[in-house]
Amino acid sequence: MDIVYLLIPLSLVLVFLIGAVFWWAVRRGQFDDLEGPAYRILMDDEISAKK
Amino acid sequence: MTADRASHVIPPSADCYHCGLPVPRGFVLSVAIDGVERLMCCAGCCAVARTIVDHGLTAYYRQRSALPLREDTVPAAVRELAAYEIAEVENEVARQDGEHAREATLMLEGITCAACVWLIEQRASRLPGVLAIEINYATHRARVRWDTRQTRLALILSAIAALGYRACPYDSARAELTRRRERDRALWRLFVAGFGMMQVMMYLVPVYVTTGEMTADVEQLMRIASLILTLPVVLYAAAPFFTGAWRDLRALQPGMDVPVALGIAAAFAASVVATLTGSGEVYFDSVTMFVFLLLAARYLEMTARMRAVTAQEELARPAPAIAERYTAWPAADSAMVAAASLRRGDYVRVRPGAAVPADGVVVAGESELDERLLTGESRPQPKRTGDQVIGSSFNLGSPLILRVTRVGQDTMLAGILRLLDRAAAQRPRIARSADRVAQYFVLALLMIAAAVAATWYHVDPSRALWITVAVLVVSCPCALSLATPAALAAATGALHQQGVLVTRGDAIENLARATDFVFDKTGTLTTGALRLIGVVPLGTGELKRSRDECLVLAAGLEAGSNHPIARALAAAAPAGIMCTEASTRVVPGMGVEGKLDGIRFRIGSAPFVAELHGHAMPAELEFVTDDVTMVALGDEHGWIALLTFADPLREHARHVMDELTALGKTVHLLSGDRPRIVAHVARKLGIAAQLGGVTPEAKVAYVQGLQADGAVVAMTGDGVNDAAGLAVADVAIAMGSGAEVTCGNSDVILLSNRLDTLLEAVRQARASLLVIRQNLAWAFAYNVVAVPLAACGYVSPLVAGIGMAASSTVVVTNALRLWRRAPPPQAAVARMLAPAG
Numbered sequence: 001m002d003i004v005y006l007l008i009p010l011s012l013v014l015v016f017l018i019g020a021v022f023w024w025a026v027r028r029g030q031f032d033d034l035e036g037p038a039y040r041i042l043m044d045d046e047i048s049a050k051k
Numbered sequence: 052m053t054a055d056r057a058s059h060v061i062p063p064s065a066d067c068y069h070c071g072l073p074v075p076r077g078f079v080l081s082v083a084i085d086g087v088e089r090l091m092c093c094a095g096c097c098a099v100a101r102t103i104v105d106h107g108l109t110a111y112y113r114q115r116s117a118l119p120l121r122e123d124t125v126p127a128a129v130r131e132l133a134a135y136e137i138a139e140v141e142n143e144v145a146r147q148d149g150e151h152a153r154e155a156t157l158m159l160e161g162i163t164c165a166a167c168v169w170l171i172e173q174r175a176s177r178l179p180g181v182l183a184i185e186i187n188y189a190t191h192r193a194r195v196r197w198d199t200r201q202t203r204l205a206l207i208l209s210a211i212a213a214l215g216y217r218a219c220p221y222d223s224a225r226a227e228l229t230r231r232r233e234r235d236r237a238l239w240r241l242f243v244a245g246f247g248m249m250q251v252m253m254y255l256v257p258v259y260v261t262t263g264e265m266t267a268d269v270e271q272l273m274r275i276a277s278l279i280l281t282l283p284v285v286l287y288a289a290a291p292f293f294t295g296a297w298r299d300l301r302a303l304q305p306g307m308d309v310p311v312a313l314g315i316a317a318a319f320a321a322s323v324v325a326t327l328t329g330s331g332e333v334y335f336d337s338v339t340m341f342v343f344l345l346l347a348a349r350y351l352e353m354t355a356r357m358r359a360v361t362a363q364e365e366l367a368r369p370a371p372a373i374a375e376r377y378t379a380w381p382a383a384d385s386a387m388v389a390a391a392s393l394r395r396g397d398y399v400r401v402r403p404g405a406a407v408p409a410d411g412v413v414v415a416g417e418s419e420l421d422e423r424l425l426t427g428e429s430r431p432q433p434k435r436t437g438d439q440v441i442g443s444s445f446n447l448g449s450p451l452i453l454r455v456t457r458v459g460q461d462t463m464l465a466g467i468l469r470l471l472d473r474a475a476a477q478r479p480r481i482a483r484s485a486d487r488v489a490q491y492f493v494l495a496l497l498m499i500a501a502a503v504a505a506t507w508y509h510v511d512p513s514r515a516l517w518i519t520v521a522v523l524v525v526s527c528p529c530a531l532s533l534a535t536p537a538a539l540a541a542a543t544g545a546l547h548q549q550g551v552l553v554t555r556g557d558a559i560e561n562l563a564r565a566t567d568f569v570f571d572k573t574g575t576l577t578t579g580a581l582r583l584i585g586v587v588p589l590g591t592g593e594l595k596r597s598r599d600e601c602l603v604l605a606a607g608l609e610a611g612s613n614h615p616i617a618r619a620l621a622a623a624a625p626a627g628i629m630c631t632e633a634s635t636r637v638v639p640g641m642g643v644e645g646k647l648d649g650i651r652f653r654i655g656s657a658p659f660v661a662e663l664h665g666h667a668m669p670a671e672l673e674f675v676t677d678d679v680t681m682v683a684l685g686d687e688h689g690w691i692a693l694l695t696f697a698d699p700l701r702e703h704a705r706h707v708m709d710e711l712t713a714l715g716k717t718v719h720l721l722s723g724d725r726p727r728i729v730a731h732v733a734r735k736l737g738i739a740a741q742l743g744g745v746t747p748e749a750k751v752a753y754v755q756g757l758q759a760d761g762a763v764v765a766m767t768g769d770g771v772n773d774a775a776g777l778a779v780a781d782v783a784i785a786m787g788s789g790a791e792v793t794c795g796n797s798d799v800i801l802l803s804n805r806l807d808t809l810l811e812a813v814r815q816a817r818a819s820l821l822v823i824r825q826n827l828a829w830a831f832a833y834n835v836v837a838v839p840l841a842a843c844g845y846v847s848p849l850v851a852g853i854g855m856a857a858s859s860t861v862v863v864t865n866a867l868r869l870w871r872r873a874p875p876p877q878a879a880v881a882r883m884l885a886p887a888g
Contacts, residue, residue, distance in 0.1 A: 004269055004272070005269075005272065008254070008272050008273065008276050009276075011250075011276075012276055012279055012280070015246070015250050015280065019243070019246060022242075023239075026235075026239075029185075032187060033187045036168055036186070036187065039114075039166070039168070039169070040168070040169060042114060043110055043114055043166070043169040
């Protein structure tokens with residue numbers, strides 16, 4: 001049962017970490033457009049070398 | 052996603068490869084795309100396709116899932132872009148963001164699929180000086196940042212336009228930003244509370260389920276962990292309750308935040324003490340949970356509120372930033388200028404598809420305008436020379452040339468926004484009294500809580516704190532305070548969508564309680580514009596003309612005039628027949644004289660025409676001169692025709708009167724017009740109480756007389772000659788024609804000038820009052836049941852939180868029904884067609 005002395009503080013740290021990551025993601029606008037990026041992955045970013 | 056899925060679109064080979072429209076015969080424009088020559092339908096498409104190919108962006112054609120919108124206006128759009136070259140326009144639409152960087156939000160038009168987004172992003176991000184561009188596919192808005200040393204907004208916009216899309220700066224970005232920030236913050240608090248709640252539960256469940264096998268220090272560890280997790284919930288998520296309570300206490304006006312804040316603080320403090328001393332119960336789970344529930348209820352209420360203001364937001368949106376001004380009208384030279392720099396008397400051109408930059412009068416052109424946002428009228432409004440146009444309405448037809456009559460803060464749009472602000476700022480009487488009740492309620496509640504605490508302390512000290520907390524939390528003064536404003540906001544928003552502007556908070560309540568409706572005649576029950584009702588050709592022998600010939604002649608003579616009669620004639624003259632050109636001379640107050648083929652013609656009052664030829668008016672026609680306006684037409688030899696005009700009743704007038712009577716209201720007709728005409732109109736509308744030849748003072752006396760008999764009077768007028776009567780009436784309803792809107796004496800404005808919207812307003816007002824009563828009754832009943840239960844110890848703090856949140860939700864949801872009530876026209880038709888019963 002001694003492991004709980006480690007796991008409980010660890011879970012606390014994780015909670016705050018997850019919260020911080022979510023906060024960062026929302027701030028950066030990761031959830032603003034849920035549709036566009038799905039299509040964007042299909043497009044080539046480079047100029048197609050057309051000769 | 053398989054590679055062979057044909058998501059891209061290739062039009063049939065005979066059609067334009069870019070836009071899919073058929074290529075005109077004999078048209079041989081083509082562009083080599085990926086090595087294949089593709090046909091183009093026009094130079095515009097050709098230019099766009101070449102731009103795409105030249106920049107190596109042909110992946111667009113492989114990936115697109117929809118054809119682009121056809122942009123005939125590309126050259127015009129490019130010309131418009133020149134305006135953004137002007138420094139002051141750029142300053143207006145772009146924010147300074149760092150020393151050499153600027154940022155602007157753009158509205159993109161013409162985006163049909165995700166490939167368009169890619170195309171624009173690729174093209175724009177390769178422009179020198181563009182630091183970043185982000186396009187939101189869902190909202191079609193782009194955020195662009197650029198280096199002011201290397202590029203300008205105009206260059207970016209023209210690059211986008213060259214691709215065949217239209218980009219324009221998004222004006223109400225700032226308003227939207229604040230709204231979004233408010234929503235984001237609320238959502239964050241909700242998230243923190245919810246996340247904290249779940250984690251705290253996780254730590255406390257083992258404490259509940261295990262029996263004895265957990266050592267004391269593990270349990271203590273769990274409690275400390277819960278305490279740490281509850282801290283952000285109480286300090287951040289619940290902060291609005293504490294600041295609200297503090298504000299209320301400082302103002303010595305206990306509001307609904309006080310008991311909530313007190314409950315949270317007490318529960319939290321007691322739990323902290325229990326944790327630190329290691330004795331007694333902890334209730335971190337209850338604290339986090341009811342913070343979460345309360346925030347959820349608040350969030351719901353906020354969403355409802357925001358929905359009610361969307362109509363206003365829409366109003367602020369279409370105001371265009373630039374205008375095309377003629378530098379020296381009537382010369383054709385024009386220049387793009389900032390709309391803010393327009394002055395009265397300027398001449399501007401409004402292209403089809405563009406918004407009107409300011410209020411004005413049409414001087415040339417004929418078109419249809421969409422005024423839906425301003426008046427709620429969904430049908431396009433035909434406009435021709437001499438008609439008033441409202442700034443921010445949309446030109447749907449052909450180009451119009453306007454003379455600007457009002458700019459900036461004087462425009463109708465600005466007036467409407469001001470009135471809406473006023474309505475929002477005023478707390479209506481019914482809401483104020485509800486607030487007062489809520490205040491007493493809170494005071495009483497605090498006393499009850501103190502009494503409960505004292506009693507339970509003697510009965511069972513261990514339960515005293517939690518029962519007190521439950522009492523504080525379960526009571527719901529929110530429902531009491533929200534009941535009225537939520538309903539009024541929903542009703543106001545729904546009415547505004549139909550073109551009824553409520554400008555005072557009390558108007559809805561008064562309208563619902565009105566017993567007597569007083570109407571003015573001219574301009575209110577009638578359109579206020581003359582209409583041709585009859586033509587009597589009088590010519591004999593060689594002077595004999597057909598009805599249509601008379602009309603064409605009359606319209607031709609009056610063509611240069613802007614008199615109501617001239618406009619009625621222009622509207623009635625048969626289509627397809629060209630009006631005769633005549634050199635005319637207007638004699639004010641009498642009529643018009645014109646010369647045609649060497650013969651002098653006159654149109655106007657009978658004596659004026661008689662003067663020309665010296666014949667007397669045929670005696671048998673004298674009678675028509677009483678309740679209609681009569682105009683004579685003649686030449687040097689005699690009478691040609693007699694034209695009669697009348698002011699027709701508005702659409703729905705009879706229906707509205709009948710419905711009002713059916714609702715148990717008394718309808719009155721008051722008019723300054725001749726008693727015979729008033730009596731005639733009253734008979735046609737089925738109005739029993741009518742009075743003609745009334746002076747403005749007499750109208751005031753009439754209204755006051757009704758009020759003295761205990762009536763609540765709603766008076767409807769067109770805002771100018773009825774001003775005095777409107778001022779004394781309990782509800783002043785004005786027809787929203789033009790300038791009168793801004794006078795601001797009225798409580799309700801029928802923006803679309805349609806009487807049936809008045810009926811809708813009355814129905815909506817009655818429904819609102821009903822909802823308010825339901826809400827108040829519910830709030831009362833809930834508290835009467837819940838508070839005693841909690842005081843007796845039957846309600847745990849957790850259940851109290853749920854009950855309180857549910858109660859607020861019921862109130863807000865009930866109010867939102869008003870929003871949904873407003874029936875769109877189709878629904879009304881469907882109801883009529885549905886079988887009875």
